[in-house]
Amino acid sequence: MASDIHMPGPVCLIENINRKLLINQEASKILSAIKQPVVVVAIVGLYRTGKSYLMNKLAGKKQGFSLGSTVQSHTKGIWMWCLPHPKMPNHTLVLLDTEGLGDVEKGDNENDSWIFALAILLSSTFVYNSMGTINQQAMDQLHYVTELSDRIKAKSTPDANDVEDSADFVSFFPDFVWTLRDFCLDLEVNGQPITADEYLENSLKLTPGNSEKERNFNLPRLCIRKFFPKKKCFIFDRPTHGKKLARLETLHDDELDPEFVLQAEEFCSYIFSHSEIKTLSGGIEVNGPRLENLAQTYVNAISSGDLPCMENAVLALAQIENSAAVQKALAHYDQQMAQKVQLPTETLEELLDLHRASEREAIEVFIKSSFKDVDQKFQEELGAQLEKKLDDFCKQNVQASSDRCSALLQDIFSPLEEEVKQGVYSKPGGYRLFLQKIQALKIKYQRQPRKGIQWNV
Template sequence: EVPCLDNAVVVLANLENQTALHANYNNKNMVVSGFALGNTIESKTKGIWMWCVPHPNKEGHTLVLLDTEGLGDVAKGDSKNDGWIFCLAVLLSSTLLQYPLTCHILTENIKIRSTEVADEEEEEDSKFVQFFPSFTWVVRDFTLELVIEGKRVTEDEYLEFALQLKKGVSKKVSDYNLPRQCIRNYFPSPRKCFVFPSPASPENMTRLESLQERDLVPDFLEVTGRFCDHIFHNSVVKTVKGGHRVTGKLLGHLVEIYVDTINSGKVPCLDNAVVALANLENQTAVQEAFKAYQIGMEKVKNKFPVGVDDISSEHQKFSSLATSEFMKRSFKDEKREYLKKLMANMYYVGLLQENEMASEKKCRDLLKNLFSDMNKRLQDGEYSQSGGYELYCRDRDTIVEQYRREPNKGVSAEAVLNEFLNERGPEANSILYTDTKLTENDRKIQEEKEKNALLKQKYKEEEEKRIESERIMQAEKERQEDQMRQMQEKFNKELEQQQQEMDRAIESKLKEREEMLKKGFSEKADLLNEEIANLKKEKESSGGLMKEYVMPILGAVAEILPTVFNYKVLNKALTNI
């Protein structure tokens, strides 16, 4: 696993083993050891090796170097295996360093969509440019001058000259054009080229790894410096289809997905890989987001009972944090499956119930303690004598006032008091009718007074519930607004990433069309016009995803409101079954 958030991935796909590029890469990255390199045609490494180094210019990034040095080993005699390795390197990389021009196998070994419809396969062939890495051609041991038709040219101009197509329909012309056409079709402009002279004198070529910088040819060092600066500054973070950035863990998952697909005899599909990757990443996103919520709310639980404002504000705070954590990692949650899982895990209703039960327990214990002396006096018969009812009411009202002054009783203070007073109603009524000091009329007056007091207490309980519900609803509304804001930002970011992919493809196709028109390939230019029109149409329609993506999420998050509002009613209904 690459231990960082963002990674620029570079591929070196070489068909010859001996390369001074590796030796000087060691110098530029200040790496003291690496993989063995041979000085013969026999490869020292097989398949793809990976080398991760801290990015020299971008904090929080890792430069991942992939090398397919084993390609072209005649001892293996397996060109099909080489083709799969090369395709795997292209799928994993954000920058492709290639020598020589051999990219025509890509269309046979990579798919964008999981479809077998011929027309769609031809259409997706034109979309590789959206998702393939940037292309840099590395020409080694160059001894000629960069002159074309008597005019000195740049390295990049030399590459475009080398990629020019020939007119004709013969097999020789087709074989010549095929790899060049593939590079032009699949890899976006601008393409780069670096022409390296021989790195050292002939006698030193067999021991490049042990050479010091002073032993290398100055011209070679100059080109290498420009080359490394280009890689360090222009290699972008690896992304998957849709623009989601790849971390070290995701890169590992990508390797597993593609290798398993190849080993099963199937062709790697970008869409399938993204779906599989999204499922893995979204599961982790839910777990990490819920963990952040859980840790925060556990601290609140330790303080139960608390007021509704306290629990609602804490829920809102940690829910926002959890949503933010989810948004950082999740992608392509188009059916809102994982967002709903996160919301289901954030047990707000359960917390409200736990807080209510904690409040009820605290209030009952408090009343039991406050009434302990009065209960003793009741047992001793102090309220059974003449004038006992007046004494009973005075003691009871004093205790109620003490109860109300007690802080931090939670959300059920009035409800528990109302329940308690109603439970003691028969007791008060018995004392009232045994008090010989009172006349019949006095008893009726006191009885009416008692009823009014209980009604007043019932009103206080209902008012307490109303205020609690209003505050819960308001807090939940604010939480949803925050969640929708984050969803909107997430959507805008993903839409921007998708449109950047399309803009890059459109720009590349426009340049290619202009080149084809200049060289007289009108039919190819017409085909490019169709591809450009399709890309522009797709870009325009992508903005309509708002109704399909963001708005349904509003309904999904709103589903929790009735549950929160009615949780007490539901809880009591279940209790009475």
């Protein structure tokens, strides 16, 4: 169970080495052991904006995800921390902290775009963290969202117009949460107070016109509105002042701005209460092994120069899970037949009845474990393998019956053969005695149990 997995701190899930992305095997092993549904919260944003601090708050720890205390970007790749969900029993909270976008030392915008896209693909709640207000500079920094349709495919084969409907994206995109750090304005419009959510909606309003300037202004806003129908905004005051910021992870709440402490608590409470289980198309819930396979499939696609495709990832997942479901069902069938069948059976019908009962159970096991078995391809494969197993059982049954009958005949009639050699029946009336003996031995043979279907051949 996931609650048995003790992760004292995060591990790297997707390594970013020399601008090449790789799945970390330690993280892969951890995910493969989590059988519970997962709620996946990923955070992205410019480097040195305090993403890791928020993730540590969600983990209920002061330390964990690396904060760093200099202007250098600290987190590289995507780091993972799996924890028992604080409000959903038998669920696992998976926190994903990403390396900072726009790191001047890295100087690779494409690499940033892939980190951004992977955070979208793997999460059920996507947190975008930025400093200050939602102004045009903040929108310009969120240009990664405008590139998503160039980075991700929903379907392996788009429609006849070669264009993917935004609904295809929305169906698997996470909820969007914008966290604004060191926010210093009053939340009001035209002198009237507004909520953080209203501030976000107001900031996403489009400007009329079709000039290049207006198109550039509207594009990121259009993408956020189109791809993320469920949006939420949180504002945070500056947590503390001066040099204390460099020691943020060591400070107690009473050393921080009380307003910031309250805002962080409200953020965590919202995430715990509203973040949903990661699901795939068709409402399929994701657990640890599925999340592991999704991450591997997407990283493999990026590494090979392809675009990550949700449909292909689901098909790859179905291939893995359905192949395993077939093997699980066959193992159950073997176990049941080993317990129930004692060869040889008295009749063929007895063997067929035992097979049918075990076959029904095996199919039930498969259906419970299978996942999107398109056209029942894997169930048909299971049926073919079960048919082959029945054929093998029938052959074994014939052989077992033949061996049993041969052994019985040898055991019952060998004394008669010895008596003939000794001349017991070489006397007047011996032939009649011989026939009587044979008849008696035949009856004895017929009364022996479990001779099987070859007894009269």
